[in-house]
Amino acid sequence: MTSTLHPRAPELPPPVGPAQPAAGTTVPGDPQSAARRRDANAAAHSPSLMLVMMLATIGAVAYAVFLLDPDHRGDWLPYTLVIVAESILLALALLAMWTVLSSGYDPRDFAYHQARERLFDAPEVLRDRATDDPTRWRLFLHDRPVTVDVFVTTCGEDLDTIARTVRAAVAVHGEHRTWVLDDGRSDGVRDLAATLGARYIRRLSSGGQKAGNVNHALSIAKGDLFVILDADFVPRPELLVETVPFFVRDDVAFVQSPQTYGNMNSLISRGAGYMQAVFYRFVQPGRNRFNAAFCVGTNVVFRRAAVDDIGGMCTDSKSEDVWTSLHLHERGWRSVYIPQTLAVGDTPETIVAYAKQQLRWATGGFEILLQHNPLSPRRNLTLDQRLQYFVTSTHYLSGIAPLLLLLVPPLQIYLGLAPMRLDVSVGTWALYYLGFYGLQIAIAFFTLGSFRWEVLLLAAVSWPIYVKAFWNALTGKQQAWAVTGRVGRGTSPFEVIVPQTLCFVFLLVTSVVGVWQYRDDLLPNLSVAWNVTNTVILGGFLLTAVREHRAVVAGGAA
Template structure:
């Protein structure tokens, strides 16, 4: 009796008496009728709130009214386009050609008759009966060794024959020794030009895979990453396949806020962008076609957001992008205020660069109208992050100067009704999409405006921004070094709340301005408390600690052959130390050690 595929650890070319294993499923059903209903109701709420604000009879004093109108129109525009994008989703990018290619990615007959059956990482991969080569790049810049090791081990174990490389821009001998122990190839550049993009471009000069995967050092891939992504390249116009960023370290306010802020984007916005061929790379958990990158002259090195810029240039050349909402790698969200600030500053700078240097609506930009809209939304997205700065100034104008955004005939209950129609429905939408409302998301979105203002000013003035990896570890720096504007605003709104409470008490009434300002005080105060806690934890662990990999600090010649960290299992490799060494390449591809 023939053995069925469901009892096999691999998939491959089908035979008459076999059936393929079920593929992985998406994280969510974008076509859910309930989701569509929520999106439509939210859109109605947005339009109703917009009509309320623009009604001339509701207009108050010009200064606060102008501030509110400016902020809310930015929010409304982004909300409506996002809802349109979500409603456009639901199409599975995995066509018949994909499934046909996936079923034949591995040659089952050859595997069964050879010694490869128990070594899935060595199974040859085929597209249209042509054997392909894949390189896997792990970009490193000062991340902890334990994270690099975990990612490298998972990359080595991925099903499908591939070559794994550690691209070390941190010039770490410990990382070099780790690569030797794990049996992965190691590359160290002599310069750091182009940051991460330059690191990848250099790796392309010393490798020859037709496709290359990029993982950040802290993103651990699933064993089926290649199985779920490579078959898309059966379409000669596909330049890259992007998968979501998922996080496994959501244990404090910063990491939860940073992680949950991305949930709707990866679960609903990116799938919708597939409909417009406008899904863009996010820099990790992605696989590229080498020839597509070579056509545009390599990964873009002129920006710190090389992922979005590279995607833009590929789309301009007519290449196609694919996004699949399947979690195939899990990594770390920023855990500290410093890491979060640097991440958001880098991302926002990239968006503003597109807006100011390559306006998607410019005639020189060769995009479809749908792509122009989507890239314009990307370029202006971080303006949403500046709106809290505008809105935080409205209550003080009323408390100190009696300047109101709406006239006195509009009660605060009426305002609240329309306001709830805008924001309340979106909270319910968050409940539906994420299972609950995450206050951390609201807090981080409300207090991040100094980051986005700085990014805007930097791009507008042409100021160079130093690149920093999100997960890299450096000497301890107080979180308050990065949140001085938030602290000053907290003091200001706290004093304003006290003034407002005193005035309301004397008038025997509760005003919207005071309630609004107290809310702002609580939000900023919660963030300040989180900074104090982070500072306290950092001081507690600042004392010297033993390294996770003590044997990696010694030269290779002095280490035992099997000096593999106990917590990380490794498959058997050559016993000879000489066979386990890996070369270090210079810019020209010559071996230097």
């Protein structure tokens, strides 16, 4: 550590009412932030979205009844593959829609608004002539000053990325201390922190990865609240103004805001970003109603006393954020999620970065399922919390389901095994099928503004990542910690997508065989069309991999 702590500010007599600053001075965040809050809440509370979700729920139930009808059952092997895969997708879709339908709850109650009005002592601001520097305005809860530490966690990211985040963190409105927690042990980062007015902490060990880094910082920084920011998430000035008032309630452990991305400029980054958008705009708000919104590792404000109550941030998993949230909820603490962008960061831009991120997240989710089953009666959780954490721990099974469905068309092309007896009319079959998948696409149109084919592509090709994650969680296999934005040697995507490459070759051969086999049919065969579609999707993914490989080779040559 390169600096000493400031003494805690002495308590002042409580201010008399929410006094207003003089003309020309504004408390940060009020008009514009209020508009952003209204926009964020409107998206999650839209009656049109509720109607689409209800129709999609009916469609999902009807499709499930159609699949399970014994009269429609085909050959046992492909039928079993379809039933297992579709059961996973249907169950998780229904649970997700139930959560979204519960998203009309606004956590900003009267206590929040009252605390927000009294967050700053306006007479003190004017008396100390600090009106031109909102970073010096003391924060108050219960009319007493509250101290805040802002942690920027780093581990090998480039200096420009860190500088953007630290500079913005220092400029956040409300008196606070900014700390750079450097697990990369970089003298350049140390000097950067000093230049930008932030404090610097470097630990000698690296145990516990990011959670261990934060726990070490908590042994030095002693604020009542602390913020965690990844090195690539640039906070907005109103970060503390919007979140701190929630802590007026003594049982609130943390306040989480969404991960919003500013680098949606490649197929991978767009697909990864759009995948997360629905979760942050619609699913997390629904979890508020069940006190089950969980921390996502960055853009989050914690109450120190709550983290101390569970013995610190969880260090036993790569998904320390979800595990920490689970332990806090089991101890009776509350969480709050607000669907308002308070920091903008980077989503993975390459296949390698995406694979590492998804592997880390999925392994953590499966670890909860296999090691700490939320449905166990030993868990001190409400029924709603059990279900929500069960959804979290099984979510990535939906990423394995496409693998099962990929195998169905080849079984019919090579062996003549059909999953369903489609003796019903094509129109009837299409009605049930589109009643589920068609309405899922309608939800995507509504939530994302249009159908994002990048999401479909990544969802269809990511199954090797999730299979490996499940195996890691099942066997307890450890993997090296990988930071999304870390600087290092360029890696060819073909080093991590061998299964997808082999699968593409197999599907391509199968498509050729199928087209030749059914060349005399007047109408296209369903299994062939299905297989060709899968081949095209995987082919598009491999074209992206080829472009990335060329960029890596060119970068190495330079």
